[in-house]
Amino acid sequence: MGDRYRKGDQVTLNGHLINLEKRLQAVTRVLLYHKPVGELVSRRDPEGRPVIFSQLPRLELGRWVAVGRLDVNTQGLILATNNGELAHRLMHPSREVEREYAVRILGTVHASVIERLIGGVQLEDGQARFESVTESGGEGANRWYHVVVREGRNRLVRRLWESQNLVVSRLIRVRYGDIILPPRLRAGASVELQGEDLDGLLRSVGLPPVTPAPPPRRRFGGESRRRHGGSRERRS
Numbered sequence: 679m680g681d682r683y684r685k686g687d688q689v690t691l692n693g694h695l696i697n698l699e700k701r702l703q704a705v706t707r708v709l710l711y712h713k714p715v716g717e718l719v720s721r722r723d724p725e726g727r728p729v730i731f732s733q734l735p736r737l738e739l740g741r742w743v744a745v746g747r748l749d750v751n752t753q754g755l756i757l758a759t760n761n762g763e764l765a766h767r768l769m770h771p772s773r774e775v776e777r778e779y780a781v782r783i784l785g786t787v788h789a790s791v792i793e794r795l796i797g798g799v800q801l802e803d804g805q806a807r808f809e810s811v812t813e814s815g816g817e818g819a820n821r822w823y824h825v826v827v828r829e830g831r832n833r834l835v836r837r838l839w840e841s842q843n844l845v846v847s848r849l850i851r852v853r854y855g856d857i858i859l860p861p862r863l864r865a866g867a868s869v870e871l872q873g874e875d876l877d878g879l880l881r882s883v884g885l886p887p888v889t890p891a892p893p894p895r896r897r898f899g900g901e902s903r904r905r906h907g908g909s910r911e912r913r914s
Contacts, residue, residue, distance in 0.1 A: 704739040704740050704760060705888060706759065706760065706761040706764060706876070706880065706885075706888055707737075707759060707760050707761075707870060708757060708758070708759045708761075708764070708870070708871040708876055708879060709734060709735075709742070709757070709758040709759070709868045709869070709870055709871070710755060710756075710757060710857065710859070710860065710863065710868060710869050710870075710871060711730060711733070711734065711755075711756045711757075711758055711867075711868040712753070712754065712755065712756075712859060712860075712863045712864060712865050712866065712867055712868070713730055713748055713752075713753055713754060713755075713756045713865070714753050714865035714866050715750070715751055715752070715753045715865075716728065716750060716751075717729060717730050717733070717750070717866075718730070718750055719744050719746075719747040719748055719756060727750070730744065730756060730758075731744075733866060733868070734758055734868060735868070737760055739760070740760040741760065742758040742759070742760060743758065743759055743760070743761075743762055743765040744756055744757070744758050744765070745757035745758065745759065745764075745765050745768045745769055745854065746768075746769055746777075746830045746854070747830070747832075748851060749832075749833055749836075751849070752849045752850070752851065753849070753850050753851075753865060754779070754780075754849075754850040754851030754852060754859055755851045755852060755853065755854055755857070755858075755859040756851075757854055757857060758868075761885075763885065764879075764880065764883065764885060767883035767884070767885070768854075768855065768883060769830060771829060771830075773883065774828040774829070775828070775854065775855045776809065776826050776827070776828055776853070776854075776855060777826070777827050777828075777830065777851060777853065777854055778824060778825070778826050778851070778852050778853035778854075779824070779825050779826075779827075779835050779849055779850060779851050779852065780814065780822060780823075780824055780848075780849075780850045780852050781822065781823050781824070781825055781835060781839065781846055781848070781849055781850075782816065782820050782821070782822050782846070782847045782848035782849075783820070783821050783822075783823060783839060783844050783845065783846060783847070784819055784820055784844070784845040784846075784847045785819065785843075785844045785845060786819075787813075787821060787823070787842075787844065791842045791844070792811045794842065795807065795808045795811060795825075795838055795839075795842065796808050796809075796810070796811060799838065799841050799842075801837055801838070801841060803831065806827075806829075806831065806834060806837075806838055807827075807838075808825045808826060808827060808838060809825075809826040809827060809828055810824075810825065810826045811823055811824075811825050812824045812825075820847060824852070825838075835849060836849065855879070855882065856878065856879070856882065857871070857875075857879065873889070874889075876888055877889050
């Protein structure tokens with residue numbers, strides 16, 4: 679522990695040579711996974727319950743890191759990446775990345791309740807609030823709302839509603855930052871973020887994009903002369 683790696687050094691683990699140069703050059707990948715109810719955001723479970731990492735495609739290098747968590751009874755969008763620094767920046771409280779949820783509430787939600795939830799209520803681990811609450815329809819005693827939070831405290835959305843003596847009967851995360859859960863992505867499936875969508879996510883947290891910028895166009899003398907007046911007059 680504490681030894682510094684230098685280019686050209688050989689590293690072994692349990693007698694096996696590790697190609698560290700190749701590992702350091704792994705291209706950033708991001709998956710959008712639609713977590714179903716009943717799965718854990720964990721690598722393994724002592725009780726044998728299903729975990730999300732067993733559903734993700736295998737990586738040749740590195741491992742998947744989940745960006746945040748969802749509890750076992752919540753479904754919806756989970757981002758997974760092989761870039762630990764990207765995951766750290768997306769989760770760090772200082773960045774206040776928005777998380778949007780669709781919530782089905784059992785019970786009557788008065789305007790005064792929404793005002794309190796947006797203004798802030800005291801929970802056991804401190805003050806908390808919704809950035810916004812938007813009614814989204816429903817039938818009978820169940821009504822749907824879309825809510826936005828800027829932090830990832832454990833069970834925060836459920837606890838905020840429960841602080842008003844209301845029951846959350848269903849909870850789905852539909853957005854993380856600018857990344858939206860694809861409407862046709864079924865529960866238990868994943869899709870990879872690519873192109874400008876991936877580059878935009880990296881830029882949003884101050885990391886360089888995967889796609890290199892195109893080289894600047896070179897200007898040649900002939901082109902420059904044509905732009906500034908063309909050929910000389912012919913002398914008689």
